[in-house]
Amino acid sequence: MIDTPLSARVPAPAQLAAPQHPQVPAWRGATSDDIDAVHALFAAAGRVDHPTYTVPREEIADHFALPHIDPARDTILGFGGDGELLAASSAILHPSRDTAAKVILEGAVHPAHRRRGIGTAALAWTYDRALQHLASIDVPIPGEVAMYAEERTTDAAAIAERIGLSTERWFTTMVRDLAEPVLERAAPEGTRLVPYAPERAMDVLAARNDAFRDHWGSLPSVEAPWRAFVDGPYLRPDLSTLLLEGDRVVALCLASVNEEDWEALGAPNTYIDLIGVVRDRRARGYAPTVISRTLAAARDAGLRKAVLDVDTASPTGAHGLYERLGFAATDRSRVLTRHF
Known part of the structure; x- marks a missing residue:
């Protein structure tokens, strides 16, 4: 049991000096005027780091709109002498801090400027900002700094390891060909299958939080980022599936479409963002029921593939379930963490 506040357990600098690098003469915090430049940087990096998916502009723009993020203090941007954005790095404190505090490190260096120490300088600053976040919390809860890295981005993992993070978990991307038959399942007795509807947003949030309470690394989602996701431009209610007992959401499969990923x-594909079954209704076949309905809806909408990511050590055995439903593993990514 932890009985000492995080603020007393985490050493953090009182002030953050700008990173120093001879090829990056200007560093500063981010503003909303930087959204397009940051998006262009992440797009260039993504073509090398994860060529099968893109980071939407809207996802970056959310960082400048969500109330728990302060881009001017949580993000550092590094510019070359010609004003080109060479690097961006952020430390985002998760808005839910009831049971644990978690800071996610994110960032990118333009591929043309890598292996010069720019990423090392940016990530060192970001890690110190993460420590500041944790040290601001005066309650006795666990603290964590985490960073996701594609398996192919070994340089990023090496930089994270040098600042004290270590690989704790692996996730696998899985893809299903929708040309293969989809075994559709009827709703179990006493339940009904319905597409997602905006008026159920908070009921679905409650089901999501219950379903993920025992998932590794998961903290409860809160209303503002949840609304940004479900009310955003990519979620497809017609492809997303809920299983109801009366008016209670007991299982969910939420799917989105980002046409920038198709090329x-x-x-043409759908990405399955969330699959969950509330904890008192597991082991009843609810997960394959909602997934199958979403796969059939995606096929009927003319999409050709479905994509998802899964924790390779999920306590629910999700990896095996997805294989039985026709998904095949492709890429892997790791989560590097440090606990306090």
Whole structure:
């Protein structure tokens, strides 16, 4: 049991000096005027780091709109002498801090300027900002700094390891060809299958939080980022599936479509963002029921592939379930963490 506040356990600098690098003469915090430049940087990096998917502009723009993020203090941007954005790095404190505090490190260096120490300088600053976040919390809860890295981005993992993070978990991307038959399942007795509807947003949030309470690394989602996701431009209610007992959401499969990914993946596809079953209704076949309905809806909408990511050590055995439903593993990514 932890009985000492995070603020007393985490050493953090009182002030953050700008990173120093001879090829990056200007560093500063981010403003909303930087959204397009940051998006262009992440797009260039993504073509090398994860060529099968893109980071939407709207996802970056959310960082400048969500109330728990202060881009001017949480993000550092590095510019070359010609004003080109060479690097961006952020430390985002998760808005839910009831049971744990978690800071996610994110960032990119333009591929043309890598292996010069720019990423090392940016990530060192970002890690110190993460420590500041944790040290601001005066309650006795666990603290964590985490960074996701594609398996192919070994340089990023090496930089994270040098500042004290270590690989704790692996995730696998899985893809299903929707040309293969989809075994559709009827709703179990006493339940009904319905597409997602905006008026159920908070009921679905409650089901999501219950379903993920025992998932590794998961903290409860809160209303503002949840609304940004479900009310955003990519969620497809017609492809997303809920299983109801009366008016209670007991299982969910939420799917989105980002057409910018189609060329990268080589086919029109849907990404399955969330699959969950509330904890007192597990082991009843609810997960394959909602997934199958979403796969059939995606096929009927003319999409050719479905994509998802899964924790390789999920306590629910999700990896095996997805294989039985026709998904095949492709890429892997790791989560590097440090706990306090």
